[in-house]
Amino acid sequence: MRxxxxxxxxxxxxxxxxxxxxxxxxxxxLSAASAVFAWRQNHLAAVGGPISVxxxxxxxxxxxxxxxxxxxxxxxxxLAPATRSLFGWLFxxxxxxAPIELWVIFFTRGWRxxxxxxxxLLTIGLMAFLRWRMSPDPGRRDFAALRxxxxxxxxxxxxxxxxxxxxxxxxxxxxxxxxxxxxxxxFVNVASWIxxxxxxxxxxxxxxxxxxxxxxx
Numbered sequence: 001m002r003x004x005x006x007x008x009x010x011x012x013x014x015x016x017x018x019x020x021x022x023x024x025x026x027x028x029x030l031s032a033a034s035a036v037f038a039w040r041q042n043h044l045a046a047v048g049g050p051i052s053v054x055x056x057x058x059x060x061x062x063x064x065x066x067x068x069x070x071x072x073x074x075x076x077x078x079l080a081p082a083t084r085s086l087f088g089w090l091f092x093x094x095x096x097x098a099p100i101e102l103w104v105i106f107f108t109r110g111w112r113x114x115x116x117x118x119x120x121l122l123t124i125g126l127m128a129f130l131r132w133r134m135s136p137d138p139g140r141r142d143f144a145a146l147r148x149x150x151x152x153x154x155x156x157x158x159x160x161x162x163x164x165x166x167x168x169x170x171x172x173x174x175x176x177x178x179x180x181x182x183x184x185x186x187f188v189n190v191a192s193w194i195x196x197x198x199x200x201x202x203x204x205x206x207x208x209x210x211x212x213x214x215x216x217x
Contacts, residue, residue, distance in 0.1 A: 027064055027068055030060065030063055034059055037059075047106055047109070048106075048176070048177035052180055052189050054181075054193045057196040065155050066094045066152070070091035070094075073148065079145055082133070083134070086127065101115075101116070105177060113172065121160065144206075151206060161191075169184060
């Protein structure tokens with residue numbers, strides 16, 4: 001897969017007002033829902049067990065990165081059809097996973113970390129294949145979007161590492177799905193803090209738009 005070089009960096013194409021506010025609103029609603037979910041896990045003895053602040057922030061980041069961002073870039077008409085299709089497939093991959101994973105977690109309690117790792121790996125492969133099929137010389141605006149693809153692939157590798165480390169400390173078979181804020185999960189939580197400290201700013205940077213630079217596109 002060909003990754004954009006540093007010289008090809010450019011901001012994402014400007015999003016129309018009709019798209020910008022739904023994007024911001026979606027992120028805000030999802031973040032609020034993540035906070036409510038964390039409160040529920042930590043105060044109502046819900047299935048899955050308590051969840052730390054670090055893991056709540058990572059969960060929220062993953063939901064934004066794998067659902068909200070791909071959806072809006074899939075619908076961004078200033079991008080080339082092939083680029084939009086790549087984001088569409090990424091969104092579809094996780095949209096298909098969500099109901100299956102939630103059902104298994106909360107109704108059968110049969111979820112295993114290996115299932116998520118396998119799906120992440122297949123999704124990385126799908127993204128690499130679709131990127132390989134694209135034109136070797138896409139427009140400059142599309143290079144900006146493809147930087148997001150690179151970040152999302154890195155995010156999935158980090159998520160795989162997180163899931164693997166979690167599987168060494170707890171088992172979904174025992175009804176523990178999240179890392180609590182305890183010494184037992186210290187390494188996972190520290191790794192999550194590092195990941196969100198890098199992931200959020202990186203995603204924000206890649207999604208930011210610079211009108212001055214776009215004037216030279």
